[in-house]
Amino acid sequence: MVRYFLRLAARNLWRRPRRTVLTFLAVAVGLWYFIFLDSFLQGLGRDSVRNLVELETSHVRIHAAGYWDKRDELPLDPLIERPRDIVRRVAAVPGVEGATPRLVFAAQLNNGVDELPVTAVGIDPQADGRVFSLEKYVVQGRWPQPHDEAMGPGVAQAMLGKAVAELMGLGVGDTFTLVTRTRSGAMQAIDLQVAGLLDSPHPGVNASTVYLPLQAAQLALGVGDAATEVDIRGTGEGHAAALQSEIEQTVGARAQPALSVHAWQAMAQDVLAMIQAERAYDMVFLALVFVIALVGVVNTVLLATLERTREIGTLKAMGMTTREIAGVFMAEAGLVGVLGGVTGVAAAMATEFWFVNYGLDLTPLLRDVDVGYPLSGVFTGAWNPVTMAGAFLFGVAVCLVASALPARRAARLDAAAALRNL
Amino acid sequence: MRIRAAAAAAVGAVIPAVAAAVLAGSTAWTTGSAVRAIASGAAARSAGSPVDAATILERVDANARMPTAYMEASLVIESGGRRMTKTMRIWEEGNGSKALVEFTNPGDRGTRYLKVGSEMWIYSPEAEEVVRISGHMLRQGMMGSDFSYQDALESEQLRMLYDASLAGEELVDGKACYVLELTAKPGREVSYYRRKVWVSQAEWVALKEELYAPSGKILKRLSARDVRRAGERYYPAEAIMENLLRRGTRTTMTITRLDMGVEIPAGTFSLQRLTGR
Numbered sequence: 001m002v003r004y005f006l007r008l009a010a011r012n013l014w015r016r017p018r019r020t021v022l023t024f025l026a027v028a029v030g031l032w033y034f035i036f037l038d039s040f041l042q043g044l045g046r047d048s049v050r051n052l053v054e055l056e057t058s059h060v061r062i063h064a065a066g067y068w069d070k071r072d073e074l075p076l077d078p079l080i081e082r083p084r085d086i087v088r089r090v091a092a093v094p095g096v097e098g099a100t101p102r103l104v105f106a107a108q109l110n111n112g113v114d115e116l117p118v119t120a121v122g123i124d125p126q127a128d129g130r131v132f133s134l135e136k137y138v139v140q141g142r143w144p145q146p147h148d149e150a151m152g153p154g155v156a157q158a159m160l161g162k163a164v165a166e167l168m169g170l171g172v173g174d175t176f177t178l179v180t181r182t183r184s185g186a187m188q189a190i191d192l193q194v195a196g197l198l199d200s201p202h203p204g205v206n207a208s209t210v211y212l213p214l215q216a217a218q219l220a221l222g223v224g225d226a227a228t229e230v231d232i233r234g235t236g237e238g239h240a241a242a243l244q245s246e247i248e249q250t251v252g253a254r255a256q257p258a259l260s261v262h263a264w265q266a267m268a269q270d271v272l273a274m275i276q277a278e279r280a281y282d283m284v285f286l287a288l289v290f291v292i293a294l295v296g297v298v299n300t301v302l303l304a305t306l307e308r309t310r311e312i313g314t315l316k317a318m319g320m321t322t323r324e325i326a327g328v329f330m331a332e333a334g335l336v337g338v339l340g341g342v343t344g345v346a347a348a349m350a351t352e353f354w355f356v357n358y359g360l361d362l363t364p365l366l367r368d369v370d371v372g373y374p375l376s377g378v379f380t381g382a383w384n385p386v387t388m389a390g391a392f393l394f395g396v397a398v399c400l401v402a403s404a405l406p407a408r409r410a411a412r413l414d415a416a417a418a419l420r421n422l
Numbered sequence: 423m424r425i426r427a428a429a430a431a432a433v434g435a436v437i438p439a440v441a442a443a444v445l446a447g448s449t450a451w452t453t454g455s456a457v458r459a460i461a462s463g464a465a466a467r468s469a470g471s472p473v474d475a476a477t478i479l480e481r482v483d484a485n486a487r488m489p490t491a492y493m494e495a496s497l498v499i500e501s502g503g504r505r506m507t508k509t510m511r512i513w514e515e516g517n518g519s520k521a522l523v524e525f526t527n528p529g530d531r532g533t534r535y536l537k538v539g540s541e542m543w544i545y546s547p548e549a550e551e552v553v554r555i556s557g558h559m560l561r562q563g564m565m566g567s568d569f570s571y572q573d574a575l576e577s578e579q580l581r582m583l584y585d586a587s588l589a590g591e592e593l594v595d596g597k598a599c600y601v602l603e604l605t606a607k608p609g610r611e612v613s614y615y616r617r618k619v620w621v622s623q624a625e626w627v628a629l630k631e632e633l634y635a636p637s638g639k640i641l642k643r644l645s646a647r648d649v650r651r652a653g654e655r656y657y658p659a660e661a662i663m664e665n666l667l668r669r670g671t672r673t674t675m676t677i678t679r680l681d682m683g684v685e686i687p688a689g690t691f692s693l694q695r696l697t698g699r
Contacts, residue, residue, distance in 0.1 A: 110667050182636055184612070187614055190637055
């Protein structure tokens with residue numbers, strides 16, 4: 001019986017093929033766009049988080065207590081004294097894959113003619129790679145070597161983002177001056193030689209960061225062996241919160257002086273808020289798809305009932321119940337939804353195949369604009385089967401819901417009146 | 423020193439360094455005790471007795487103390503081939519602990535800086551907004567210069583901040599000068615870790631000053647010119663500050679009017695006055 005109704009509904013669909021095609025195309029295009037947008041946003045979120053964690057925040061970070069509230073100012077007080085002790089203690093915590101101290105400070109990059117505000121980061125050349133993946137992105141020159149560490153009588157080695165270097169006209173082997181303040185506030189000028197250039201997918205790294213050996217930075221800033229932070233790599237983004245509490249228990253407030261521990265989510269609030277906002281936009285778009293599909297389907301079913309009033313009368317006279325007639329109309333709408341859904345999802349899969357595997361090169365688009373995301377270079381989407389299945393079911397459900405009312409209205413027609421109507 | 427801080431506060435960074443060094447070393451506005459100090463210094467020199475660095479520094483500090491003052495000055499900033507001229511009026515009180523600077527040149531008219539103790543605000547008439555300079559901003563250079571707001575806020579006397587040693591005597595522009603080496607006292611917060619100052623023996627004016635980073639690198643050089651006599655004292659009416667980390671960058675400050683001991687209206691150093699309301 002169900003098969004009979006479905007066949008009837010399918011045949012009815014092709015009585016007005018143009019209208020049917022238009023209706024299901026509206027559903028298909030809406031779903032395709034929704035799935036593609038979702039893939040785009042998922043990829044954006046995934047890559048942003050990866051770049052942030054691997055190049056800027058790490059999974060979990062330790063500061064001296066009191067630093068966190070002033071972190072935007074990049075203060076040199078309070079600092080973590082003897083950060084290597086903390087690194088050793090943290091390394092024993094289960095789930096920690098690596099830990100490294102860093103000394104982050106504000107500076108001006110001076111090339112003798114111009115100055116550019118930058119964030120300077122003192123890194124331990126041997127340990128940094130256990131937490132961050134900067135080394136992967138050295139495109140010219142080399143990573144600073146351990147023997148470069150001491151400022152000594154010579155000039156310390158530094159690494160720059162390619163964009164900074166281009167802007168300031170610097171190449172590998174050139175020297176420049178980093179103008180900053182010591183811990184006691186005195187103006188300091190450090191001569192550095194460009195050892196290597198970085199081209200990472202994090203625009204902040206490329207455009208405004210200078211890396212120098214930790215020991216050179218500590219000497220120049222007069223901070224002894226202190227660091228602003230200890231960065232920790234865990235087993236994954238998802239485990240960061242758990243790792244944070246583990247580390248808190250090991251070195252947190254009980255340490256003397258007290259330390260504060262934060263997971264990357266706290267450091268990436270802005271980016272996460274943007275991703276969240278994009279999700280909201282995603283939902284608004286889904287609502288629009290819903291409205292478009294709704295209008296299309298209601299229109300199709302209403303027109304069909306008007307055109308087929310006599311037919312409805314005949315069917316009723318032949319003994320079909322109200323429910324059965326409503327069922328036929330709803331089945332027609334449902335089939336439109338299935339057709340639209342299949343077409344939309346198939347188109348989305350094809351597009352995503354390209355987007356996930358080949359991606360979109362955002363370099364020309366983002367060269368001079370800061371969109372707020374820590375992203376640059378080739379940007380790829382993400383597969384999301386749940387979204388696809390959900391979108392498909394949603395499309396069908398919308399069609400069924402949209403057709404329910406006009407179908408019921410048609411089915412309730414009195415048989416005699418319906419026949420007389422024509 | 424106080425004036426220096428005041429002037430500094432005034433235009434942010436550029437003026438300070440310039441006015442600072444100029445006024446710090448000068449005996450232009452000395453009080454009675456300072457005059458006596460100078461007189462005794464001159465006596466000591468003429469008698470051929472040695473003058474120690476601490477004494478010189480003490481006198482330089484004493485000379486700079488000024489309860490109230492009103493100044494008019496111009497500032498020429500040259501950077502990267504560009505040249506900007508700014509003019510301003512400066513009121514200061516409490517030996518530099520309070521200062522108000524008002525720009526009078528067309529491009530900046532109505533822009534004011536207020537310094538009270540270790541706090542500083544800027545008012546811009548275009549934005550109609552008062553911005554407090556704090557935190558990270560304190561480290562920022564201003565007006566295309568390397569001077570930071572922190573420089574402007576430094577108003578303590580040199581002898582409180584630095585240990586001094588006498589490095590010898592040299593001629594600067596044909597004038598005999600004491601050469602002082604100043605090194606920051608341990609634990610004191612200073613903008614410049616080390617300074618080398620040439621103090622004129624005849625006029626007690628700092629004719630030249632070099633400012634160094636802890637790394638030993640020279641950061642800035644200040645030269646004083648056009649030393650004028652004002653009553654019992656001398657002061658340089660023009661000072662040139664060069665940022666030695668950048669080529670072709672220098673700032674010239676010229677004091678066109680100076681009234682000492684003026685009465686400053688109540689409420690001058692207030693946020694209401696800053697906004698002009």
